[in-house]
Amino acid sequence: MPDQQTRQWILSNPPSADPVLEGPNSTFSLETTSLPTPSTNQALVKTLYLSNDPAQRGWIQKDMDPERLYTAPVKKGEVMRSYAIAEIIESNIEGLAKGQLVMGSIGWTEYALVNKGEVRPVQADASSGIRPTHFIGALGGPGLTAYYGLVDVVRATAPDTVVVSGAAGATGSMVVQIAKHIVGCKKVIGIAGGEKKCRWVESLGADVCVDYKSSSFKDELKKATDGFVEIYFDNVGGEILDLMLSRIKRHGRIAACGAVATYNSMGETGVKNWFEIITNRIEVRGFIVTDAIESGKAGPWVGELIKGVKEGKIRVGEETETLVKTRFEDVPRTWRMLFEGGNMGKLVTVLEG
Amino acid sequence: MPDQQTRQWILSNPPSADPVLEGPNSTFSLETTSLPTPSTNQALVKTLYLSNDPAQRGWIQKDMDPERLYTAPVKKGEVMRSYAIAEIIESNIEGLAKGQLVMGSIGWTEYALVNKGEVRPVQADASSGIRPTHFIGALGGPGLTAYYGLVDVVRATAPDTVVVSGAAGATGSMVVQIAKHIVGCKKVIGIAGGEKKCRWVESLGADVCVDYKSSSFKDELKKATDGFVEIYFDNVGGEILDLMLSRIKRHGRIAACGAVATYNSMGETGVKNWFEIITNRIEVRGFIVTDAIESGKAGPWVGELIKGVKEGKIRVGEETETLVKTRFEDVPRTWRMLFEGGNMGKLVTVLEG
Known part of the structure; x- marks a missing residue:
């Protein structure tokens, strides 16, 4: 040859x-x-x-x-x-x-x-x-990232309300599904860009999805997070992270997964509401899925996800x-x-x- | 009367x-x-x-x-x-x-x-x-804040290297002393403003104290934190926090105690190195000492500090x-x-x- x-x-x-x-x-x-x-x-x-x-x-x-x-x-x-x-x-x-x-x-x-x-x-x-x-x-890096961050890193449980940004993305869409259909969280709020994506995120199981491109985004996010939330799964960083810092309940948790909004402008935009972490005793944890894969922790999660698919809890269709x-x-x-x-x-x- | x-x-x-x-x-x-x-x-x-x-x-x-x-x-x-x-x-x-x-x-x-x-x-x-x-x-709010943050919130132990900013302040000076003389941390690095303060912080037990007003501050901090550090006790926020985000070891911890550098300019300066939290899996925990006081947790700590004073480990003189x-x-x-x-x-x- x-x-x-x-x-x-x-x-x-x-x-x-x-x-x-x-x-x-x-x-x-x-x-x-x-x-x-x-x-x-x-x-x-x-x-x-x-x-x-x-x-x-x-x-x-x-x-x-x-x-x-x-x-x-x-x-x-x-x-x-x-x-x-x-x-x-x-x-x-x-x-x-x-x-x-x-x-x-x-x-x-x-x-x-x-x-x-x-x-x-x-x-x-x-x-x-x-x-x-x-x-x-869904069953590879993004799905495992979602599972790791939500279940292990910030320890989501059924009484928690969870907000996830980048909710229409590869990881975010799995966070929504795992939070709602596997963990059974009380309320799941997505943040995504545009009407079409938001309706899709809701079809996956989010109780509501807020459109960050909407002119009334801040008000809508505030309304959706009334009473504040226990968990924020952050895929985007930047301004949405800043907003969410003021919507997390006292002693709430942030899974710091990504900052796609800032990857092309590193060092330009900064997180301005850091003091919220102090005054509201917020716990922030950065994580990288490879840790869970290399330690063997993630092994059973793949099975968990595949089981979710077979039971119809997790949608992995073409959509x-x-x-x-x-x-x-x-x-x-x-x-x-x-x-x-x-x-x-x-x-x-x-x-x- | x-x-x-x-x-x-x-x-x-x-x-x-x-x-x-x-x-x-x-x-x-x-x-x-x-x-x-x-x-x-x-x-x-x-x-x-x-x-x-x-x-x-x-x-x-x-x-x-x-x-x-x-x-x-x-x-x-x-x-x-x-x-x-x-x-x-x-x-x-x-x-x-x-x-x-x-x-x-x-x-x-x-x-x-x-x-x-x-x-x-x-x-x-x-x-x-x-x-x-x-x-x-030393034996009131600031001393308890130091103890709570270091020992309980970020769980400092003897093998850890600890950096503390605002090291010449009420809380910072107690963090230095508790880290060195009670926990017995491997290395304690202070950050303070000016030669006089830095020498004082070293006299309290810091292995080294870096002067943030020095023109060579960044290089000196980098040198002092060579090999990176497990713990950063943050009293100041702002630019020093940003620098420290790049000096924390993988899986390191930040005790988010204060942000005095930003209190008069809230919303202006932002934390730019947030992505370090993700890539280096940093854990950040905000805390307020009243939680430890109200829960009764802090009770024994006052005794611990007074014992430290009596044993000559903690200095609370006029200085x-x-x-x-x-x-x-x-x-x-x-x-x-x-x-x-x-x-x-x-x-x-x-x-x-």
Whole structure:
């Protein structure tokens, strides 16, 4: 078999603000390379789906102190890192056969050589409506992040009222469902952008979803959180976090999961209501799902989620994903939709061709 | 006995920024009133010492939502609230005799009528060097705040390295001493303003104290916290908090005690490094000492601190207080020294006359 030609997106200019998709300062550049024939314990894979995650923005931030990141940054000149689902084209890895689907940190590349242990098989189950892409969404990192943050980090229980921002996102939509249908929280309030997303979040189980793009957002949030709330699951940071700091009950908890609103403007916007943490004795806990995965804690949670799906408590149909058919040259453009609020549920790039 | 004339400082204009001490927009105004003869279960007291606490700034903030304060705000037209030590002049309260010293929330007033239960006797012990003012300082609110935050809220233990800001303040200076001499922490790093304060903080037991007024502050803090630290006891908020967010070890803890740097500019400066909380899984806990006092938890801690004093572990000499002799008309001026970094240890107003 001849060397495999592949296009790859390379990190060419680590951004300090909004990623740039065109021109000489482009954050990424498209290059073509060829991959050698896989050697022992290697496989050649073809990428089918790319996982788009807000965390990726952190991995490429310019001049970040690598000691302060939870994972190594992507270096200038390297292939942009991304979880993905791929198909085995040629395998010298025992247990992985041609045609099988695998997932792992494969990157923005059409084809890749992977080593043993770097990918694992994807077990879809069409009869339960569990599709391959759910393992990078509802039943993968985002679903586990939701479970970890809500159940373990801030210890949600049935008497709690929970607010979740980014409620229409991959993680947020799972927080809503887990809070309502697994933990059985008293009240679940979503925050999302736009009427359509809000109604969708309510269809997942939120008692109410407040539209942050509405001119009456502040009043509506205040009304929805009347009497204050025990738990805030924060996916967005920035202004919504500031507002929520004043809506948390005394001795309430914040699961600090993400800050997507600030990832492109780090150091610009600041949290102004910090004193609320003091006066209202709020507990804030940052967390990263890999801790729960590496410690083995997350193992049973996958089963819990799959059980939820089979019992009809957790919806993982097509509607919990936004699948975007994308030509390889448009991969960065689809990824950027994350920061434009363009997706409902998990944003998945479906590579064409 | 005729009615007692007294001067009082009244909250006349709740401030939204720096308190104003002169002119038509003065935050406080000096008024004279007369107090009736104490009735049953009342006593007339003369104020000797005023406790100056950063928290007082929060109580007078303009347009604060009272539901979000840990204590009722001082209303416009009311006497400015303050802890104080006073002498009984005339008593109809059983157990309180003329000449006895008492403490309580007496306010900025020369004389006051107090009801039964509103004040409690102050038990000084000259032989151990424990003076009345220590019960509003090292052995009172600030000392208990230090103990509560460090030992209970962020659970400091001997292997921990602790950084404390406002280390020369009433609470901070006790955090340093408790961390080093009671908990036995591995390393204690103070942050304070100016050479003199820093050397003093080191004399209390800090391994090093970094001067935030120094032009090389950032580098010195970085050096002092090399390898990162487990615990940050935050008394100041603002920029120092932001810096410290990047110096806390993965899974480290922050005791959110105060934000004196921001009390006069609420909503202006924001915490910019919030994402550090996420990526480094930092736990932040706000706390207010009254919780520990009201729950009875703090009871044994006072004994622990007094034991520390008697064993020579905790220093409460004159040097742990800044006693400022003050004419009654200058009470707000002395109080404002809190925000100018003017005090070492507890700032106590000693009323003249």
